[in-house]
Amino acid sequence: MPSRTLTDNADTAASSSSGRSQQISGANLYITMIAAVAAMGGLLFGFDTGVIAGAMLYIVPDLHLGPGGQGLVVSAVTFGALFGALAGGTSADAIGRRWTNIAAGLSFIIGSILSALAPNLEVLIASRIIIGAAIGLTSVAAPMYIAELAPRRQRGRLVSLFQLAVTLGILVSYLVDRALAPTQAWRWMLGLAFVPGTLLVLGMIPLPESPRWLMKSGAEDEARRVLALLRSPAQVEADMREIRDDLTHNQHSDWRELLMPGIRPALLIGIGLAVFQQVTGINTIIYYAPEIFQKAGFDKGTTALAATIGIGVVNVLSTLIAMWLVDRLGRKPLLLAGLGGMTASLATLGVAQRFGSTLGIEPRSLAPITVGFIGLYIVCFAFSMGPIVWLMISEIFPNQSRARASAISTSANWMANFLVSLSFPVLQAAMGPSLWFLYAAMGLGAIMFVIGYVPETKGKSLEEISLQWRVQPAVLPARS
Ligand code: BGC
Numbered sequence: 001m002p003s004r005t006l007t008d009n010a011d012t013a014a015s016s017s018s019g020r021s022q023q024i025s026g027a028n029l030y031i032t033m034i035a036a037v038a039a040m041g042g043l044l045f046g047f048d049t050g051v052i053a054g055a056m057l058y059i060v061p062d063l064h065l066g067p068g069g070q071g072l073v074v075s076a077v078t079f080g081a082l083f084g085a086l087a088g089g090t091s092a093d094a095i096g097r098r099w100t101n102i103a104a105g106l107s108f109i110i111g112s113i114l115s116a117l118a119p120n121l122e123v124l125i126a127s128r129i130i131i132g133a134a135i136g137l138t139s140v141a142a143p144m145y146i147a148e149l150a151p152r153r154q155r156g157r158l159v160s161l162f163q164l165a166v167t168l169g170i171l172v173s174y175l176v177d178r179a180l181a182p183t184q185a186w187r188w189m190l191g192l193a194f195v196p197g198t199l200l201v202l203g204m205i206p207l208p209e210s211p212r213w214l215m216k217s218g219a220e221d222e223a224r225r226v227l228a229l230l231r232s233p234a235q236v237e238a239d240m241r242e243i244r245d246d247l248t249h250n251q252h253s254d255w256r257e258l259l260m261p262g263i264r265p266a267l268l269i270g271i272g273l274a275v276f277q278q279v280t281g282i283n284t285i286i287y288y289a290p291e292i293f294q295k296a297g298f299d300k301g302t303t304a305l306a307a308t309i310g311i312g313v314v315n316v317l318s319t320l321i322a323m324w325l326v327d328r329l330g331r332k333p334l335l336l337a338g339l340g341g342m343t344a345s346l347a348t349l350g351v352a353q354r355f356g357s358t359l360g361i362e363p364r365s366l367a368p369i370t371v372g373f374i375g376l377y378i379v380c381f382a383f384s385m386g387p388i389v390w391l392m393i394s395e396i397f398p399n400q401s402r403a404r405a406s407a408i409s410t411s412a413n414w415m416a417n418f419l420v421s422l423s424f425p426v427l428q429a430a431m432g433p434s435l436w437f438l439y440a441a442m443g444l445g446a447i448m449f450v451i452g453y454v455p456e457t458k459g460k461s462l463e464e465i466s467l468q469w470r471v472q473p474a475v476l477p478a479r480s
Contacts, residue, residue: 027230028154035146035158037203038101039165041138043196044108046169047176048131049077051189053287054177058186059124069121075418076125080132082414087133088140089407096217097148097210097403100141105204107134108197116191131193139390140410144402147394148210149230152461156326159394163387164319169196170286171312178305212399212462215243242463243399249470250398258405262471266396269453270409276446277389278416280342281439282381284424285311285374296353296370297363307371314375318382330458331388335450338384343443345377346436353433385446389413395457398466 052074060070084107092100111131118124143162150158180189214223220240227236250262258267285292289311293304325334352361352369361369397405427435457465 031150031154031158031230034149034207035161037200037207038142038145039161040196040200040203041101041104041108041134041142042162042165043169043172044193044200045135045138046166046171047173047193047196048108048112048135048169050170050173050286051177051193052077052128053290054174054181055186055189057181058184062186063118063121063124065121072125073121073128075422076128077132077135078414078418078421080129080134081136081139082132082411082418084133084136085140085410085414086136086407088137088410089404091137092141092144092213092403092407093216096213097141097145098204098207100137101145102201102204104134104137104141105197105200107131107137108200109194112191112193112197116187116194134197136410136414139413140403140406143390143394144406145210147391147462148212148402149208149226151231153327153459155395156331156391156458157323159391160319160323160326160387162390163382164316164323167312167316167319167382167386171309171316174305174309174312178309211239212243212402215240216247216399239461242461246399246463246466250400250466253400255404258401258408262469263398263401263405265453266398266466266469267405267408269396269455270393270405271412272449272453273385273389273392274409274413275416276442276449277385278413278420279439279442280339280381280385280446281346281420281436281442282385283417283421284439285378286315287421288424289374292374293367293370297367310371311375311378314378315382315386318379319387321379321383322387325383326388326391327458330456331392332450332454332456334384335388335454336384336447338380338388339443339447339450341380342377342385343440343447345373345380346440346443349373349377350433350436350440353436392454392457395462395465396455398469399462402462 056070056074059065059073063069065073084104088100088104091103095103107130111127111134114127114130115124118127143159146159146162147155176189176192180186208226208229209222211223211226214220214226223243224236224240227239231239258264289308290304293307298304298307322334349370351359352366352373356363356366393406393409394402424435427438431438455465455468
């Protein structure tokens with residue numbers, strides 16, 4: 001049984017001598033740097049999903065695309081991400097977490113060069129699938145790599161850096177689209193991802209491999225060496241014991257074994273969180289904000305775009321709230337508060353847009369009301385379902401199954417993303433503002449799911465978290 005009273009860097013820091021605490025703050029700085037480098041994949045994830053909307057305005061006439069071609073270019077990334085995420089599971093087990101992150105960086109580089117140079121629709125689609133695969137790889141490998149290296153009491157904040165980078169990437173993509181619009185330079189819009197891609201690869205090369213993967217692969221000495229860079233000496237041995245214990249009790253090494261009782265509940269929670277993150281409607285706003293604002297009465301172009309950039313800024317800033325609170329308050333309170341706010345905002349938006357005239361709301365008030373409640377929705381998403389879903393997918397699974405179970409949860413996220421963004425224009429045409437009630441209903445479902453099934457993981461080691469899924473051997477009847 002692993003010890004329940006272990007402390008990590010953060011606790012040890014308070015009581016240590018000054019030389020020791022210097023060593024520990026050095027370790028803290030090092031782990032923050034490691035997390036920031038791996039999170040660069042998130043920046044590319046956000047940038048490459050956000051940039052296409054603005055770029056399409058110029059790609060369409062340049063490459064003479066019809067509606068079918070347009071749809072393919074936009075959805076190719078999500079399609080690639082679905083498969084990239086599954087491949088990420090196999091790859092993170094086979095070649096390790098570090099190399100999978102490097103492979104993601106290389107795919108980002110290849111995809112962005114290819115898309116910038118694309119002479120025709122076919123090459124453009126192929127390059128967007130490669131970028132999608134890179135996004136899938138990084139959305140599995142980056143949170144997992146950070147979680148497996150982080151001390152337990154800082155894990156929430158460090159893994160949330162990934163989501164902070166996603167939101168920054170989305171914001172940068174809006175700004176790049178706007179800055180390059182006058183010159184219609186869509187090739188630059190797409191090609192710029194080459195820069196963070198290169199930084200990701202160069203940054204990852206000198207970083208250590210995850211100690212959990214090293215232990216799983218039998219490289220105990222190397223795992224000890226890595227842990228010693230990040231933990232106090234006493235903590236190193238305690239962590240090694242916990243990891244070893246977890247690996248001996250959870251030996252699922254096959255995809256099908258993920259359905260066994262010792263892991264199935266965790267897998268259902270991972271998939272549930274991943275799907276609820278999407279079906280509560282986030283990407284209808286992230287991908288379609290200018291259209292939503294125009295429909296609500298903003299004038300075309302500039303004002304709607306400025307409101308969209310405002311949403312991007314709010315998304316980044318509110319993610320900082322999660323980073324500040326996630327290791328203090330815990331995951332569940334933030335999830336519930338955020339989902340409560342998201343659901344209430346969506347329902348209010350639905351009421352204002354659907355019954356505005358009956359309620360005496362003047363048409364010109366509709367635009368500020370829409371921005372206000374969409375802004376509130378984004379704040380609530382950004383401190384809850386945004387970062388915490390990626391965080392919990394990286395922490396709820398046992399060491400042996402983490403890569404494959406994260407891959408399945410993440411590809412469920414991409415599948416749900418694909419369906420929601422594909423269906424939004426059609427549903428909006430059919431349901432009008434009542435569509436907001438549908439996403440609000442999903443929000444209620446998510447609240448019940450979190451209350452009923454999602455465990456609190458704050459302050460626990462990954463091995464302590466996975467203990468709860470362990471199937472206890474049946475009690476043998478006493479011999480007479
Ligand atoms: C989601 C994306 C979304 C982004 C918005 C991420 O956590 O997975 O689908 O576009 O947050 O910030």
